[in-house]
Amino acid sequence: MSDPSRRGVLRLSAGTALLGTLALAGCGRGDTATATAKATAKSIDDKPATGTVNVWAAQGDADVLGKVIKPFKAANPDVTVKFTLIPNSEYYTKLQAAIAAGKGPDVAQFFPESQAQFLDPSILRPVPDGLVDSGAFFKSLWDAGLVKDVAYTVPWYAYTYALVYRADLAKKAGVEAPTTWAEMVPFFTALKGAGAVHGLGADNGWDIFNGQDVAMYAWQAGGNLLSPSGSWTLDTPAMVDALKYNASFFTSGSADTATPTFLDAQPYFVSGKTATMITGPWVLGQLDTAAKQTGWTAAHVATAPLPAGSSGSVSFSAGGTWGVLADSGNTDASWKFVRYVSKPSTQVAQYSAYGSLPAVISAWDAPAVKKQPLLDAFLTQLKNTKPFPQVGSWQQVATRLGKEVETVAKGTQTAEQAAASIQAYAKTLGTGAE
CATH class of the missing domain: 3.40.190.10 (Periplasmic binding protein-like II)
Structure with missing residues (x-):
C-alpha cells in the first residue's frame, strides 16, 4: 500500500x-x-x-x-x-x-x-x-x-477511509463489524472484552485529520459543509451530532485521548493495545512489518465500510x-x-x-x-x-476544526459550543463566494 x-x-x-x-x-x-x-x-x-x-x-x-x-x-x-x-x-x-x-x-x-x-x-x-x-x-x-x-x-x-479491525478478536467476542453509528461503541466494547486494551486506536494529532474525520461524520449525519450559495454551514445539528459521535469514542473509554499518535497506530494495533482503526488502505501493507511476521495481516485483520449515520456510510x-x-x-x-x-x-x-x-x-x-x-x-x-470543499480556506478550517474536536472529546467544551466556534472562525476566512 x-x-x-x-x-x-x-x-x-x-x-x-x-x-x-x-x-x-x-x-x-x-x-x-x-x-x-x-x-x-x-x-x-x-x-x-x-x-x-x-x-x-x-x-x-x-x-x-x-x-x-x-x-x-x-x-x-x-x-x-x-x-x-x-x-x-x-x-x-x-x-x-x-x-x-x-x-x-x-x-x-x-x-x-x-x-x-x-x-x-x-x-x-x-x-x-x-x-x-x-x-x-x-x-x-x-x-x-x-x-x-x-x-x-x-x-x-x-x-479513502474504512474500518480496519482485528478479525481474530471480533471472532472471539462473537461480533461482526458495525454497520451503524449505534453499533460502533458496543463493537469497541466487545473487542475490549476479547482482550484489547482499547477498542479503537484514534489518531490524536487534534489537527486537520481529526477535522476531516468529523466533516465526514457530518456528511453521514445529513449535513453539508457549505450552503448552495457557498457559505460555511458548520454550526448545524448535523455537525453537532458528528462532534458528539466522535466524542463518544473517548467518553465511553473505547479510545484514549492521549494515544496512539499517527506513527504508533500500527504497533498498537498489532500488539492488541487497540483493535480498530478508521484509516486508509496504506496501513494494510504495513501490518506484517509491524508484526514482524509474514501473513499476520491475512490471519488477523478484516475491513468493512464505515458505519452509517442517518444519511448513510459516507467517506471522503x-x-x-x-x-x-x-x-x-x-x-x-x-x-x-x-x-x-x-x-x-x-x-x-x-x-x-x-x-x-x-x-x-x-x-x-x-x-x-x-x-x-x-x-x-x-x-x-x-x-x-x-470531495472536501474546493475553496482555498478549507485546509485552515479543517485544521481549526481538529482543535475543536479535541475540546469536545476531552469535555472542556460542548459540541454545540464547538460547532458555533468553528462556524465563527470559518466566517472570518470566508470562501470567496460570499
Whole structure:
C-alpha cells in the first residue's frame, strides 16, 4: 500500500503564505475567466509526443513512475520526461514558490483533498476535451478538480477511509463489524472484552485529520459543509451530532485521548493495545512489518465500510491528481503524459509497483487488485464518497476544526459550543463566494 507520508503534505494546509501571490480558487474568479478556460480546452491528438516534459511530484507514489511509464517512453521515443521528486513536507511550498516565480514545471501532482488553491486558469490549464472519460473515475475524485464545470486535474490514484479491525478478536467476542453509528461503541466494547486494551486506536494529532474525520461524520449525519450559495454551514445539528459521535469514542473509554499518535497506530494495533482503526488502505501493507511476521495481516485483520449515520456510510475522497500548468512550454506532450498515467492499465501497473489504488474504476477488476479481499471495503467506500470543499480556506478550517474536536472529546467544551466556534472562525476566512 502507499505510504501515509502524504499526510505530511496536508500539514502544509494552514501555512500557505505564498498563496497571496497566486490567483486562489474561488477568490474572485469571474465568468470571463471561466469562459476563457472552457474555450482553451482543445483536444489532444494521438500522434507521438515530442520534446521535454518536466514533471514535479511528491515523494511516495511517484517514486516508481520512471518504471511505470517505460511503455509510454517506448511508444514516444522523441519525448523526454524529467521527474523532480520533492519531499512531502516541502512539496506544496516549493511548487507554490515556483509558480509564483514563473518557474513551475509542465506537469505537477496535486492532492484532491488539498488542491483547491490551484484550480484557476491563471495557474492550471483546463483538461482538454476528450482527453479522458470523466465517468471512468470515482465521481468525487473527478469532481474535486472541477470549478464552474471546468476540470483542471485528472485523477491518478485514490484512497479513502474504512474500518480496519482485528478479525481474530471480533471472532472471539462473537461480533461482526458495525454497520451503524449505534453499533460502533458496543463493537469497541466487545473487542475490549476479547482482550484489547482499547477498542479503537484514534489518531490524536487534534489537527486537520481529526477535522476531516468529523466533516465526514457530518456528511453521514445529513449535513453539508457549505450552503448552495457557498457559505460555511458548520454550526448545524448535523455537525453537532458528528462532534458528539466522535466524542463518544473517548467518553465511553473505547479510545484514549492521549494515544496512539499517527506513527504508533500500527504497533498498537498489532500488539492488541487497540483493535480498530478508521484509516486508509496504506496501513494494510504495513501490518506484517509491524508484526514482524509474514501473513499476520491475512490471519488477523478484516475491513468493512464505515458505519452509517442517518444519511448513510459516507467517506471522503483523496489521493493524487495531475495538472498541466498554464505556462507550460510543452502542453501537447504534457497532456499525453497525463493521459497515459490515467489509463486503467497504467494505474494497475502503478498499483503493482507501489500499491497506489486506482482512481479508474475499471482498473479494480484487474486480477492484481481484485485478488486482495481486504481492499473490498475500500472499493465499496470509494463509491460513496464526497470531495472536501474546493475553496482555498478549507485546509485552515479543517485544521481549526481538529482543535475543536479535541475540546469536545476531552469535555472542556460542548459540541454545540464547538460547532458555533468553528462556524465563527470559518466566517472570518470566508470562501470567496460570499
